[in-house]
Amino acid sequence: MRAEVFVNPDRVISEVSAGIFGSFIENLGACIYGGVYDPGSPAADEDGFRMDVIETAKKMGVTSVRFPGGCYAPYYHFEDGIGPKKQRPKTRYRTHYDNPDNSFGTDEYIKWCRKIGAEPFICINMGTGTPEEARNWVEYCNGSVGSRYADQRWENGHKEPHGVRLWGIGNEVGGNWELGYFDHAGDYVRRAREFAMAMKEADPSIKLIGCGAHFPVLDGIYDAPTGYFPNPSDNWNREVLDRMFEYLDYIDLHHYIGHDYKDDIMQTWEKMGTEKVHYYLNEQMQILEDAYRIMREDIRLIRHKHGNMKPIGIALDEYNSWYRADENICCNYTAADGLLAAAYFNIFIRNADVAVLCNMAQLVNVLPAVIVEPGGGRSFRTAVSYVQELFLPNKGLEAVDIWVQSPTWEGAYYKEVPYLDASCSYDREKKRLVLNLVNRHIKEDVTVSFGIKGKTVGAISGKFFGNTEPDTENDLEHPNRLSLKEFRCTEPSGIVIPPLSAAVLNVELI
Structure with missing residues (x-):
């Protein structure tokens, strides 16, 4: 996807x-x-x-x-x-x-x-x-x-x-x-x-x-x-x-x-x-x-x-x-x-x-x-x-406008609901973005092509949550089934977000 x-x-x-x-x-x-x-x-x-x-x-x-x-x-x-x-x-x-x-x-x-x-x-x-x-x-x-x-x-x-x-x-x-x-x-x-x-x-x-x-x-x-x-x-x-x-x-x-x-x-x-x-x-x-x-x-x-x-x-x-x-x-x-x-x-x-x-x-x-x-x-x-x-x-960063084109599913009330949910904030002083990407698809990765007006994308790093079965939960005997994990992106032109995952990424701008 x-x-x-x-x-x-x-x-x-x-x-x-x-x-x-x-x-x-x-x-x-x-x-x-x-x-x-x-x-x-x-x-x-x-x-x-x-x-x-x-x-x-x-x-x-x-x-x-x-x-x-x-x-x-x-x-x-x-x-x-x-x-x-x-x-x-x-x-x-x-x-x-x-x-x-x-x-x-x-x-x-x-x-x-x-x-x-x-x-x-x-x-x-x-x-x-x-x-x-x-x-x-x-x-x-x-x-x-x-x-x-x-x-x-x-x-x-x-x-x-x-x-x-x-x-x-x-x-x-x-x-x-x-x-x-x-x-x-x-x-x-x-x-x-x-x-x-x-x-x-x-x-x-x-x-x-x-x-x-x-x-x-x-x-x-x-x-x-x-x-x-x-x-x-x-x-x-x-x-x-x-x-x-x-x-x-x-x-x-x-x-x-x-x-x-x-x-x-x-x-x-x-x-x-x-x-x-x-x-x-x-x-x-x-x-x-x-x-x-x-x-x-x-x-x-x-x-x-x-x-x-x-x-x-x-x-x-x-x-x-x-x-x-x-x-x-x-x-x-x-x-x-x-x-x-x-x-x-x-x-x-x-x-x-x-x-x-x-x-x-x-x-x-x-x-x-x-x-x-x-x-x-x-x-x-x-x-x-x-x-x-x-x-x-x-x-404390500046929330900025974001445009998303994503595959959708047909809902009961909203006819086109995007699998990819996103928002973005901008650190103008340090010239970096914080990009928030949520893949709501339970089974499929989403590969995100990312661009920014007037800038070139540099290194991308961050953390993510999820990429597990939807019913997974922590409990007293297993307190660490769910946690935050490091996100690694080797190809900025195609950011891969695993299924059922939320990623918050630090995007350096050149």
């Missing part, structure tokens, strides 16, 4: 944001308790944090971590998780959200973020919480000594402000599964403005993320009894952007590939077989690219309406594959799932002008990048963690 790729480094999309390498932790299953925080484990450090999780997060280059949820956010009250640990209450909300003793609270979370080198990103409680509580949380984290909650932080051992910059105003508030959900965008906006005003009063410098449509391709047209947006006349994103324009720095969306139709897939998994499911899910990734295009135009429209070109980014603050998880949303990830993660990163880079904050869910044990034994010492990295590490060389 042959494909062609042509890059024009003069057509710059935007800088590849470091923010696309974010993560997410939530009190769900054994993600935090027994995962991130596991004082009884021989793998824990002096603070009770799992060192294997810290090591994995560093290798993945995690830049921000969203906390405490997720669907746990509308139950969580930050004051339950501050102060002396022995005095903190036990809380129980839903089956999935048992909280043993609130021993991992705001201060522990921020200390852990500092250890992995990531920025904190807090989602406030819009369900059972109030604007006053959100304001107090901001003051606790960012206030100067001499105010009530800042003084309380000092009493808890932290004189200097934590300096939390990123704050989300609610989680999935347009979905009726969420505690405190809203039927209409206008209802959310009225309440969210109160939160935003109160939070900005505590610290005007914070960056706010507004709740966008749970899935924008369906925004304003989807109406179902279990519904995402019960009122099909709403254009949720535009109303939120318009009426909260002076407050918002980002608008969010969530995307779990396979989740909205996971029951159908699980019921027919054996009938469909791995190969058909693989191609079906890769086709569906195109919907996310469409979502970025739609939201980009929504942002552009509202900017013009307000006569203000201030930057508003899109925060994909929950994403991953989700179609084989158990009731605690625990699963392992296969080589084929790793290629879905690669598709996400290619989409982020191709849409670098708006894809500026992305948080893979979740870091440990739940839709995991790493799986650990709660209380034990063993762990292993899953496919998706290796793929995030693979794409790190793009960070």
Whole structure:
């Protein structure tokens, strides 16, 4: 199988944001308790944090971590998780959200973020919480000594402000599964403005993320009894952007590939077989690219309406594959799932002008990048963690336009889906490209003819993931079945990408 790729480094999309390498932790299953925080484990450090999780997060280059949820956010009250640990209450909300003793609270979370080198990103409680509580949380984290909650932080051992910059105003508030959900965008906006005003009063410098449509391709047209947006006349994103324009720095969306139709897939998994499911899910990734295009135009429209070109980014603050998880949303990830993660990163880079904050869910044990034994010492990295590490060389470079001509397969919705998925970034100072190539064909190599406007291709090197059976996965007994491997290219005019592989290549230019 042959494909062609042509890059024009003069057509710059935007800088590849470091923010696309974010993560997410939530009190769900054994993600935090027994995962991130596991004082009884021989793998824990002096603070009770799992060192294997810290090591994995560093290798993945995690830049921000969203906390405490997720669907746990509308139950969580930050004051339950501050102060002396022995005095903190036990809380129980839903089956999935048992909280043993609130021993991992705001201060522990921020200390852990500092250890992995990531920025904190807090989602406030819009369900059972109030604007006053959100304001107090901001003051606790960012206030100067001499105010009530800042003084309380000092009493808890932290004189200097934590300096939390990123704050989300609610989680999935347009979905009726969420505690405190809203039927209409206008209802959310009225309440969210109160939160935003109160939070900005505590610290005007914070960056706010507004709740966008749970899935924008369906925004304003989807109406179902279990519904995402019960009122099909709403254009949720535009109303939120318009009426909260002076407050918002980002608008969010969530995307779990396979989740909205996971029951159908699980019921027919054996009938469909791995190969058909693989191609079906890769086709569906195109919907996310469409979502970025739609939201980009929504942002552009509202900017013009307000006569203000201030930057508003899109925060994909929950994403991953989700179609084989158990009731605690625990699963392992296969080589084929790793290629879905690669598709996400290619989409982020191709849409670098708006894809500026992305948080893979979740870091440990739940839709995991790493799986650990709660209380034990063993762990292993899953496919998706290796793929995030693979794409790190793009960070901070210029995303540039790329043209791809590839053989295709016929999908259920998109009639021509390319086997070769690609993106590119450019290091102008060092005169080199980072070329990201994903061969989604399960059985065949793809030989890529590569060209670049006004330049000659020199040496090519890099790393790749995959080239194995699609169901291959790591486990506690076999933690290294999947990993990154060195990529060697002896003929730049024909780059051979093995089947079911993602390669990130450093291309020297002459």
